[in-house]
Amino acid sequence: MRKSNVIRLFLAAAAAFLFSAATNLGAQSATSAPQKAKPPRSVRLYVFDCGVLHNSDMGRFNLKKEDVTTTDMSMACFLIAHPKGNLIWDTGAVPDDSWKPTGGMVTQHVTLPDGQTRDADVDKTLRAQLAEIGYSLSDINYLALSHYHYDHTGNANEFAGATWLVPQLERDAMFGGKFYGSLQPSTFSALDKSKTIILKNDEYDVFSDGSVIVKAAPGHTQGHQVLYVKLAKTGGVVLSGDLYHYPAEKTLDRVPTFDFSQEQTRASRVAVDAFLKKTGAQLWIQHDFAGNAKLKKSPQFYE
Numbered sequence: 001m002r003k004s005n006v007i008r009l010f011l012a013a014a015a016a017f018l019f020s021a022a023t024n025l026g027a028q029s030a031t032s033a034p035q036k037a038k039p040p041r042s043v044r045l046y047v048f049d050c051g052v053l054h055n056s057d058m059g060r061f062n063l064k065k066e067d068v069t070t071t072d073m074s075m076a077c078f079l080i081a082h083p084k085g086n087l088i089w090d091t092g093a094v095p096d097d098s099w100k101p102t103g104g105m106v107t108q109h110v111t112l113p114d115g116q117t118r119d120a121d122v123d124k125t126l127r128a129q130l131a132e133i134g135y136s137l138s139d140i141n142y143l144a145l146s147h148y149h150y151d152h153t154g155n156a157n158e159f160a161g162a163t164w165l166v167p168q169l170e171r172d173a174m175f176g177g178k179f180y181g182s183l184q185p186s187t188f189s190a191l192d193k194s195k196t197i198i199l200k201n202d203e204y205d206v207f208s209d210g211s212v213i214v215k216a217a218p219g220h221t222q223g224h225q226v227l228y229v230k231l232a233k234t235g236g237v238v239l240s241g242d243l244y245h246y247p248a249e250k251t252l253d254r255v256p257t258f259d260f261s262q263e264q265t266r267a268s269r270v271a272v273d274a275f276l277k278k279t280g281a282q283l284w285i286q287h288d289f290a291g292n293a294k295l296k297k298s299p300q301f302y303e
């Protein structure tokens with residue numbers, strides 16, 4: 001065989017190999033789970049749908065039905081993906097393991113230890129929403145809850161392997177102390193043994209670069225907190241926790257009746273307002289149904 005024919009044969013074989021490899025890759029990405037997420041170059045904020053909470057008693061918020069456009073509350077959970085690690089902020093009301101997704105909205109009847117009941121509509125598990133963008137529970141390095149109420153701790157146990165960021169007063173109330181409002185201890189009992197960082201100051205800079213800051217905003221509960229996320233394109237965002245539930249609490253200056261300290265809530269609102277002014281950050285009221293409906297949801301993200 002002449003030398004040029006040998007080369008031609010070799011090239012044909014190489015082309016066939018490359019073609020089949022490319023076809024296999026295409027077939028694989030069409031059928032298998034998404035690739036494991038890589039650390040992003042800059043901070044990303046993902047908004048997950050953790051359900052809708054139906055609320056029948058507006059009196060608890062010092063509001064009337066006429067004061068709000070809807071009494072329904074959104075429940076958002078958030079992933080902050082930072083080049084140096086990942087943080088989950090709030091985990092909804094309904095534990096993933098307590099219901100089976102059907103592909104449509106499922107109404108869950110949540111019974112609290114004190115006998116109170118609430119209805120929540122859920123669509124996708126938090127775990128599935130994380131998996132969709134390439135994160136498993138073990139990829140989460142930090143868990144921070146705005147506060148201990150049941151509609152924020154639903155899936156807290158899932159993140160017991162992460163480092164929990166919590167003020168001492170809040171942790172004490174959760175494990176045997178006096179609490180205010182509704183608690184579902186079975187959803188966060190595993191945090192008892194989690195690696196924990198006790199937050200002692202007004203601000204905790206999670207990745208030491210000023211981009212993700214847990215800020216004390218007590219009042220709703222003893223150790224209630226909000227989260228500031230500084231994004232390269234979007235700018236600053238403050239995730240409210242339950243500093244407000246309905247925008248009307250802000251416009252009509254109302255504080256819920258079941259707060260640990262209404263006075264502290266008012267002071268925290270003034271402090272957060274000053275912070276928003278100083279930084280130019282937007283406030284996202286997590287339970288604000290209309291506000292939440294306008295946000296991009298995962299797999300889209302803010303950066």
Ligand SMILES: [Zn+2]
Pocket residue numbers: 149151152242287
């Ligand atoms: Zn809440």
